Amino acid sequence: MTETTPPQQPTTAKLGLTAKIFIGMVAGILIGTLLQLSFDDSGDLVFSVFGMQLSMHQLFVEGLFNVGGEIFVASLKMLVVPLVFVSLVCGTASLSDPSKLGRLGGKSIVLYIGTTAVAISSAMFFALLISPGEGLNLIAEHAYEAKQAPSLGQVIINMMPTNPINAMAEGNMLQIIVFSVFFGIAMSMCGEAGKRLTSVFDDLSVVVMKLVTILMNLAPYGVFVLMAKLFSTIGFETITSLVKYFSVVFCVLLIHGLIAYPIILKLLSGLSPKLLLFKMRDAALFAFSTSSSSATLPITMETATKKLGVKPSVASFTIPLGSTINMDGTAIMQGVATVFIAQVYAVDLAFSDYMMVILTATLASVGTAGVPGVGLIMLAMVLTQVGLPVEGIGLILGVDRLLDMTRTAVNVTGDCMVACIVAKSEGELDEDVYQDSAAGKEEESLGTIRN
Template identity: 35%
Template structure:
């Protein structure tokens, strides 16, 4: 009897941890280590590239069809409003958790910043003020949709898909042919997603093996307190706060949710990308969690672009960590500014190279912290990114369940 995809992925995770830990015991200059990491890199990158290959058409068709099927302006407005309120609510909780944990555990206090001179010397910061970030962000929303698709500007594709979906509602029967074609394209893309998922265990095994094998143990031990607190707080938000919100509003069991969302959460951890994981997330939301495909297409696709609880929490905690490390005490007003800026930065900045690093720099500069200090976080960012991406993706799926429940109650 063939094992289910969930079981195959679980076995791949366990095997990758064992292989990664074994590789850590091997000399990094040996041919075995180099060849294994090289092969894992090719396989893992190919899996991620397969997911990215269908990302843009999936986002475009799922949002267009989702919005068009809402049919009534009032219903669409209700879903849009509920989605944004939920995203803002959970992101606010995440930011306050990040700041609270940093204050409680005094992250960075007692560490000598000179320990990180090598990292600081290698890093060249890219400055971006809040005004520049805002200008870039809004400029990236409304651009040529074909150019957005070519360059992978997901948020711009989302905006155009929203407009197209609304136009299909207004034109109704006059545009039925276009709607039918879009529905058929979405069905084809979801079939391709199912094909890609057949090789997911292999891709996840390769990605996690390389992640575990290439971690710098010495640096991890130096920053152990920061890593443990940030991961612990992020997991608390993901495995306590969000499930409680889900249960309080929908009465859906956290056990049922995690069982249905497992494929997506493991893929998110392996790829460290909400966008790359989107095809899997949509599949889980619609197939396993029984979210209406139109609501899932809208909420999950939008969330993969703008809803980043884990990122917001991390950037708030990292700002206080760097403040303590450099001996700068942030007052209540400055911490409030960090909260607001971290929430804005978590939305992302499409079209800006190295957007994640740029937005982290923006958070630091908002309260006068040295932007160069971000170099300290770069060597451990891959590990932390994997964890916060899991929570980002989880928030999108929980959001779709909450929106479905609230909008049905009010219809």
């Protein structure tokens, strides 16, 4: 009797998460652009929906895309506070050597501030070389009202939470980090009670990361509506008038993310920069679409631990800290914008002024929250330090949204780069996971519907 093998089911190729996000992004850009082209001065197409007369702009841009995009970003932000608190408590409580926490903090802060100084220095160098503001007589459409930026001393004072619950409600990341570290240290010193509580937090960490996985599978749809809304409202005439400024900032961001980071990683850790950039693609696309380091934090943490092999004890500290104080992309914008505004207003800055810009912007990054557009507030402080008109910010407002997306992608890449360097120096990096180009792939497939 001969055995018959059952016919094999045909296998269909599955698109990875990165491909799905990219498709959603491109589709959103195309749809948004087509919608904007369909608008005219007399009004756009009108639809009748449930007896209501709605224009195409109201139906799609203000309705579907706005609501969908806001819900997607809110769902990401929903996880930020519990993720940071739970993971940081778990990581701190697991440290057997208390001095290790000091080493982690010292190395992370030095690397973050150092890369920020490099970022703004290179930005000002290229801006002075190319001179994007020479001969450009632009008039700001509206003055920018600067908010009062806190001093460095006040930033340090504000790091200590007076009410941890209130800090969590407001999303004050520095205060959450400080409280979480203290809470984790106290747990590690409480013997059996601390061990029981640690097991609870370990289980909470598993649940939170499962939520992250679920949201990752919804990302392509969220990215689609965010891109569609943005490109249906952005003014293309504004971009063309500021194309030189836009190009300088964009190119310096690419140079910093694709050249400076790989060099720093290779010199300080010996790890492969190519693998880092390859595995950062999901987090970078998330950051690009949300323009928020804080909103992207769950995805950045997932990338660092599951794909790059950074142990949770290191990732839970360096990644949240980086989303708060690592603002290399913002520093690049501030450097180019300062030179650009000075050239537009024909103000000659001395060498000491440029040094002041580097120092101010580097220190200001410590107090910069990882939310969209906050870089403009810090830019106002930088301009004031060197006597440039704050109203000049109005010149670049039109294109800042697109640049904000790019610089956020650079920021999260820097967060993971520093996490890898610190983890490697502390012996907390799983190099087998780092070297495995397929690491984390199984996480992407969870929650998806199989044929």
